[in-house]
Amino acid sequence: MITFPNAKINLGLSITKKRPDGYHNLETVFYPVALEDALEIHTYSQEDKKFALYHHELEITGNPEDNLVVRAYLLLDKEYHLPPIEIHLYKHIPSGAGLGGGSADAAFMLKLLNEYYRLKLTDSQLEVYAATLGADCAFFIKNTPTFAEGIGNIFSPISLSLKGYQIAIIKPDVFVSTREAFSKIHPHHPEFPVKEVIRRPIEEWKELLINDFEASVFPQHPIIREIKEELYCQGAVYASMSGSGSSVFGLFRPECRIPDFNFKEGTFCYIGKL
Numbered sequence: 001m002i003t004f005p006n007a008k009i010n011l012g013l014s015i016t017k018k019r020p021d022g023y024h025n026l027e028t029v030f031y032p033v034a035l036e037d038a039l040e041i042h043t044y045s046q047e048d049k050k051f052a053l054y055h056h057e058l059e060i061t062g063n064p065e066d067n068l069v070v071r072a073y074l075l076l077d078k079e080y081h082l083p084p085i086e087i088h089l090y091k092h093i094p095s096g097a098g099l100g101g102g103s104a105d106a107a108f109m110l111k112l113l114n115e116y117y118r119l120k121l122t123d124s125q126l127e128v129y130a131a132t133l134g135a136d137c138a139f140f141i142k143n144t145p146t147f148a149e150g151i152g153n154i155f156s157p158i159s160l161s162l163k164g165y166q167i168a169i170i171k172p173d174v175f176v177s178t179r180e181a182f183s184k185i186h187p188h189h190p191e192f193p194v195k196e197v198i199r200r201p202i203e204e205w206k207e208l209l210i211n212d213f214e215a216s217v218f219p220q221h222p223i224i225r226e227i228k229e230e231l232y233c234q235g236a237v238y239a240s241m242s243g244s245g246s247s248v249f250g251l252f253r254p255e256c257r258i259p260d261f262n263f264k265e266g267t268f269c270y271i272g273k274l
């Protein structure tokens, strides 16, 4: 059975408080984007080991047992004693991009196992499992535009549709550590709360909708700021870094002709429709 885990972008991201457990409270809107990995599982015929993981296309660092799809499988296996499986992960969403690729893979693995082995878990139950795998993992269970607060795990649905808009996602060949990015933030409540700005016309977002990580990440990696500026030069109605970087997205009106970008070699570029 196969599924297609998709990326997310953050529309606005305010880091409001450092918590005693070391994590941070934040406010953001998660919006799904059709940039997809492919994730396929089969019951494994050789029963001498629990799983075999094969990656294809983009590289993923780390040991197989640390891969989030494997962690998702082992989490459900602990409770439901699943058969051994063979996993094929075709990676197209770049890692360390702020696009939630690893979290999406994990959440889609939970949904896939639920369906394949008829575990009959509800979305709420799947969200509880997902939340133990990563801060923004639970979003990908329902995978609809969502306002998130808490550590990124308390959700309220929002009625926001960007249908018809085009999106460009550009990721330069630089890595931003999410943990390190959080450590450089001075948490504060925003002048214009994300939840309110998002209800305003998209033309107003440029001045009001802020990703707090940009202020600390741009000085260290000026190329990310340059990409954002280029997206505005090319006609984006709104552009921002996603998550803690290093990707930047630009939203373009349905009728706008997105040019062929000419970024440095090694830059990841995706152009699609919302």
Ligand SMILES: C[C@](O)(CO)[C@H](O)COP(=O)(O)OP(=O)(O)OC[C@H]1O[C@@H](n2ccc(N)nc2=O)[C@H](O)[C@@H]1O
Pocket (backbone or CB within 6 Å): 010, 013, 022, 023, 024, 025, 026, 028, 098, 103, 133, 134, 135, 136, 137, 150, 151, 152, 178, 179, 182, 242, 243, 244
């Ligand atoms: C910044 C965002 O991309 C916004 O969507 C996400 O909140 C990041 O989510 P993620 O990559 O799934 O993050 P995790 O893998 O859970 O956490 C990585 C590290 O980031 C820090 N972290 C993460 C989320 C959060 N609300 N506060 C934090 O301080 C913690 O040091 C944590 O060890």
Ligand SMILES: Nc1ncnc2c1ncn2[C@@H]1O[C@H](COP(=O)(O)OP(=O)(O)OP(=O)(O)O)[C@@H](O)[C@H]1O
Pocket (backbone or CB within 6 Å): 060, 061, 062, 066, 067, 068, 069, 094, 095, 096, 097, 098, 099, 100, 101, 102, 103, 105, 106, 136, 178, 243, 244, 245
């Ligand atoms: N299935 C997976 N796909 C990608 N990375 C994975 C996966 N499993 C574990 N990882 C590890 O997680 C790290 C972060 O990858 P991820 O794709 O989630 O990017 P991210 O940009 O940090 O996403 P986020 O928006 O959640 O911050 C990688 O460096 C990698 O070592």
